[in-house]
Amino acid sequence: MSSDTVFGRIIRKEIPATIVHEDEHCLVIQDINPQAPVHLLVIPKEPIPRISEAQPEHQALLGHLLLTAKQVAQAHNLTQGYRLVINDGPQGGQTVYHLHIHVLGGREMGWPPG
Ligand code: 5GP
Numbered sequence: 001m002s003s004d005t006v007f008g009r010i011i012r013k014e015i016p017a018t019i020v021h022e023d024e025h026c027l028v029i030q031d032i033n034p035q036a037p038v039h040l041l042v043i044p045k046e047p048i049p050r051i052s053e054a055q056p057e058h059q060a061l062l063g064h065l066l067l068t069a070k071q072v073a074q075a076h077n078l079t080q081g082y083r084l085v086i087n088d089g090p091q092g093g094q095t096v097y098h099l100h101i102h103v104l105g106g107r108e109m110g111w112p113p114g
Helices: 006-011 056-075
Strands: 019-022 026-030 038-044 082-085 101-105
Touching: 006 026, 006 038, 019 056, 026 056, 038 056, 056 082, 056 101
Parallel strands: none
Antiparallel strands: 019 026, 026 038, 038 101, 082 101
């Protein structure tokens, strides 16, 4: 599976990234511009552009992404909690149009988000 975004190129190993987990369905990398001591991105190999374009057929994949986010948070010892974020579209602050879940942790998070 591939896409034309930077995440597609990372999935195809055309450009480097620090990969912390990979399986048949997804990749987890360190964010290049971390906003917290731990900032990971859970990226499906299937290039769904954004969560608002996900379809019923993606139900199992979306569940897998959430469980993977939980797993990598545990692996990074985020025992005090963490935040999962999906930005969608321009008003949601999305910059890369290949669905991904941010895993942010290692500091206290503010609310509301900016
Ligand atoms: P979005 O704004 O779409 O929710 O999140 C995109 C994220 O991808 C940003 O946090 C940004 O720092 C990260 N990012 C953009 N380009 C690259 C890259 O080439 N490598 C990695 N590891 N992260 C990237």
